[in-house]
Amino acid sequence: MSLLPVNENAPARRGPGRDLLVVGPTAAGYLLASLVLHHRALTAISTATTGGITSDPHQFAWWLTWLPHALHTGQNPLFTTFMHFPLGVNAMWNTTVPVLAALIAPVTLTAGPVAAYNAGMILGPVASGTALFLALRPYVAEWAPRAVAGLLYAFSPFIIAHGHVGHLNMAWSVLPPVLVWVVHPLFIRPRAPLRTGALLGLALAVQTGLYTQTVALGVIALSVTAVVLAARRPDLIASRVKPVLTAAATCCGVYAVLCAYPLYLLLAGPGRPHGQIRDHALTGTDAANIVFPTTLTMFRPGEEGIADRFVGYIGEQGGYLGVPLIAVLLVGVLMVRDTALRLTAAIGVVLLVLSLGITLIVVGRNTGVPLPWRLLEPVPLVGQAEAMRLQVFVALCVAVMVALLWQRWRVGKARVGGVAALVAAATWLPADAHVVHPVVVPAFFTGPNVAQVDGRVVETVPRVNGQWRGGAEPLLWQALSGMAYRTTGGYFIGSDADNPVLFETLPGPYQFSATNLLRHEPPTTTADEAADRLRARGVQTVLVVDRPGIEEADLLAWTSTVTGTPARRFDDVWLFDLPPRP
Numbered sequence: 001m002s003l004l005p006v007n008e009n010a011p012a013r014r015g016p017g018r019d020l021l022v023v024g025p026t027a028a029g030y031l032l033a034s035l036v037l038h039h040r041a042l043t044a045i046s047t048a049t050t051g052g053i054t055s056d057p058h059q060f061a062w063w064l065t066w067l068p069h070a071l072h073t074g075q076n077p078l079f080t081t082f083m084h085f086p087l088g089v090n091a092m093w094n095t096t097v098p099v100l101a102a103l104i105a106p107v108t109l110t111a112g113p114v115a116a117y118n119a120g121m122i123l124g125p126v127a128s129g130t131a132l133f134l135a136l137r138p139y140v141a142e143w144a145p146r147a148v149a150g151l152l153y154a155f156s157p158f159i160i161a162h163g164h165v166g167h168l169n170m171a172w173s174v175l176p177p178v179l180v181w182v183v184h185p186l187f188i189r190p191r192a193p194l195r196t197g198a199l200l201g202l203a204l205a206v207q208t209g210l211y212t213q214t215v216a217l218g219v220i221a222l223s224v225t226a227v228v229l230a231a232r233r234p235d236l237i238a239s240r241v242k243p244v245l246t247a248a249a250t251c252c253g254v255y256a257v258l259c260a261y262p263l264y265l266l267l268a269g270p271g272r273p274h275g276q277i278r279d280h281a282l283t284g285t286d287a288a289n290i291v292f293p294t295t296l297t298m299f300r301p302g303e304e305g306i307a308d309r310f311v312g313y314i315g316e317q318g319g320y321l322g323v324p325l326i327a328v329l330l331v332g333v334l335m336v337r338d339t340a341l342r343l344t345a346a347i348g349v350v351l352l353v354l355s356l357g358i359t360l361i362v363v364g365r366n367t368g369v370p371l372p373w374r375l376l377e378p379v380p381l382v383g384q385a386e387a388m389r390l391q392v393f394v395a396l397c398v399a400v401m402v403a404l405l406w407q408r409w410r411v412g413k414a415r416v417g418g419v420a421a422l423v424a425a426a427t428w429l430p431a432d433a434h435v436v437h438p439v440v441v442p443a444f445f446t447g448p449n450v451a452q453v454d455g456r457v458v459e460t461v462p463r464v465n466g467q468w469r470g471g472a473e474p475l476l477w478q479a480l481s482g483m484a485y486r487t488t489g490g491y492f493i494g495s496d497a498d499n500p501v502l503f504e505t506l507p508g509p510y511q512f513s514a515t516n517l518l519r520h521e522p523p524t525t526t527a528d529e530a531a532d533r534l535r536a537r538g539v540q541t542v543l544v545v546d547r548p549g550i551e552e553a554d555l556l557a558w559t560s561t562v563t564g565t566p567a568r569r570f571d572d573v574w575l576f577d578l579p580p581r582p
Helices: 016-037 055-073 098-103 105-111 113-135 143-154 157-164 175-188 193-208 212-232 234-258 260-268 323-335 339-355 387-409 412-428 448-453 473-480 509-518 527-536 553-563
Strands: 048-050 359-362 365-370 436-438 457-461 491-494 502-504 541-545 568-570 573-577
Touching: 016 113, 016 143, 048 055, 048 113, 055 098, 055 105, 055 113, 055 473, 055 491, 098 105, 105 113, 113 143, 113 157, 113 175, 113 387, 113 473, 143 387, 143 412, 157 387, 175 193, 175 212, 175 234, 175 387, 193 212, 193 234, 212 234, 212 339, 212 387, 234 260, 323 339, 323 387, 323 412, 339 387, 387 412, 448 541, 448 568, 448 573, 457 509, 509 527, 509 553, 527 553, 541 553, 553 573
Parallel strands: 457 541
Antiparallel strands: 048 436, 359 365, 491 502, 541 573, 568 573
């Protein structure tokens, strides 16, 4: 007996052969839409990064390069000292996307990390939309409603917002659709619990290699779904317990085997953060964002700068639903007797409330009203997740509801309702706001002279930092050099002996003095102290990059005093060897 009627008023389902015929054209349609969205990147696929900032795109390009380099040279792909040397960086606490890096490695190795990053950003929505198109087959018979749902999800305000700031990991939001599929054999019509559990464990393991936070949020979303379904049919709970527990135990077993080492790195590995990464008060969706769009949405009636006051930055302001879509969905829930529709709405509402965080925030103002996410705040790992990123599951529920409504309203007198649903969904149409930033790479890092630093530990000026524009450029230079050297700088999430949480390598005496000298101010320390601290970090070479409009004479003279060696010019870089102290 089914927990809910599936396709209860839908026409007879076509065979799987029809799906095989339409999945290609459907994915091609999503690809065309993504190419239009990222049209500025198409003519600069290897010379510019798509995204409104550069730090995260450059960081992703670095990690896309790291995995094939680590595998080729026999190093640990999930822990690296090529950044933040000598302490290194725990990859599992960072957006390292090793699964995606493996998939896209042919592009990385042939066209370079910038092209690989851009290709990943273009293909992410295609993969996400196609995943939902396929996952909806047990619930929606016709391909057209499923294709529309996939399109809505792939280019939802959530994915558009994260794509705008270059969050490659969020562009590949494929786990939520997989969970939509899992709900059917797990809760609705339980069958083959061992296989279902194994496939779910595999899916969570793959997602661990894309972004661990989505694993935690996915488990929450799946738990909410189970509770909502159980509340509808409590009489079926007893008959569902055994297959669900069997599937859950199998899932945990498969996941534990596949992710034993990643879990160790997350829970007890070196370099992990030892404190709260984000302020919980700032990780909830601004409630006003539900009805007011940002500048990333094409149609913005009545917005009038309200989005400028939302909590967080534009990349995390992807919670827009809009009054037209809310109204159509509400009418549908009230007027259409469709169990799947109403259950999806209930799940979406619960996840929407959870996405608001620990207290209610409205137009940037924290009202202090406590919310349910507060209960999850103390849970290990889950407590590190950002509640606002549950928006992706809310967008998923909306897309599914539109598909279910269109399936019901596509013919006869109800056709006007189907048209209204599509018109309301069109209010999610993204604006032409995806920009690109040209990649500026000193010739030294891509030419033969980079062999001067091959295998060495390098301190660079400028150094890596977390500034949104330009801060991670030295990481990109290192990636484009083929990982020729290690660097003491880094942009990452981690810790050290004195700081429970770090987002970048803290500058030492040499870098503080370098900053002063570039401002034509005196150094902050002595040359001997600067040299000692550099040697303590294992530095063997100092590179000062010659940048247009910046006078470096004072810095070059002082660096020569620090290292005790003269500057050597290679292309557009000044190189100083730092010999061990005699």
